[in-house]
Amino acid sequence: MNDSPFDFVEHCLSPFLQKEKGIVAVAVSGGPDSLALCHALAHASVVKSLHVLTIDHGLRLEAAQETRQVGEMIADWPCVRHEIIKRVLPIDPATKIQEEARRDRYALMATYCAEQRIKQLFVAHHQDDQAETFLFRLAKGSGLDGLGAMHPVYCYSPDLQIIRPFLSVPKSGLVDYCMANHIPFITDPSNENRDFVRGRLRQSREILEEEGLTPKRLAVTAQRLIRAREALDFYADQMFTQACVQKEATFFSFAFDVLVKAPEEIRLRVLAKAMKLLIPQRDYAPRMEKMERLVMQVFEDPAFKKASLGGCLISYHYKTGRIIVETESGCSI
Structure with missing residues (x-):
């Protein structure tokens, strides 16, 4: 990937990879963003073994078939081990279907990583996702912490880090990466489904961009709020220590x-x-x-x-x- 228009991929990954060869996991749904991340990790010289985790979330009839397709797409890539994890649907589905599925997905992947003693789980959230999360939380009345949206590194548990290396990369760049490397990908129709809040937010993108609220600008705003949050937490931690008289x-x-x-x-x-x-x-x-x-x-x-x-x-x-x-x-x- 050196001397190519896609050096940004290697640049984004390098801060999060260990210097010595190691075992990491990556969440792959079959979309262009997660497959671009998977491809880059599979070809990274410091990755010894890459556990590719695909969740059969059960929200669509095609889900099971798509999980198998992912395995076929990456079968010839170096150092990959594909694992399909099936989510058991709740008997009484919640109204927040996508939110519940997202939470279950992370719990299932975290359990797998714990069993395999994997310390890093890479996910392919990108700049458009960051902007979308900002708007979603703004609509829900979140404070500064929520509007800071997603961190590049999140400690899910003492033994597992969630790594998001592409938060500064637009989705179009990851689609271009897949096209240039002849990587087929799956399009999930639920991403544009107006029955879900995130689908409605995506469909309002053109109107927002006309007013200057581009994904890049929203993502930059989220990053600035993260910086402000870290400063407030620094002083809050000092006050916590000063004011706490018994623990x-x-x-x-x-x-x-x-x-x-x-x-x-x-x-x-x-x-x-x-x-x-x-x-x-x-x-x-x-x-x-x-x-x-x-x-x-x-x-x-x-x-x-x-x-x-x-x-x-x-x-x-x-x-x-x-x-x-x-x-x-x-x-x-």
Whole structure:
């Protein structure tokens, strides 16, 4: 891939690959983005073995056939091992079908990686996906953290990193890569299905671009928000340490007179961090509106005593001047 128009692929991958040959996994649906990533990893000199994971999500009749097609497409590529993982559909499907399928997909791949002792799982989210995630979360009322969208590296668990090397690459570039390397790919019609929020967002792209909201501009905005989030977390971590007077397995105790001097955003992040540490297995953080309401009650309502949110009980003890964040009765740690 040297001296070619597609040097960007190698440039994007190199920061995330180990110097010594290793074993990594990649999620491949059969679309141009994931196949471009798979092809690049398969031909990377430092990849010893590439586990290609394809989920039969069961959302479409063609899904099972498409998973087999992926195996046929990559059969001659170096160092690949294709694995088809079948998702068991819930008996009572949720209304958020795509969101539930996405969560199940990551859980299934994480389980596989744990069994194979694989530390890195590469996924092919690109610039268009980043822009789409930004808009999706904006519509849901996310705060700064949510609007920061996807990170290039996400610690799914202590033993597994999710790697997204293509967040700065437009999908058109990955399609061009596939065409130049004669890589066939599958088009998923559900990507444009207006029954799903993301499908509707994709179909509104032309209107947004006419107003200057291009995927590149939205992705750059998301990256700037990530930078702002990291700065706020830096200062929130310092305040967490300063204000925390007691730390146990089931609760944190904070000095009100220390925490009340911090800006509202820092107070919010301190309480949110305590809740996350107490219940790390929670899939989603509480909605931003609820966190904001909680912070306002704790620090501005003189009658506040206690409130529950996200599996935690937050209380203020006037005699000791302590804010207690603890797990609710019956909540597993």
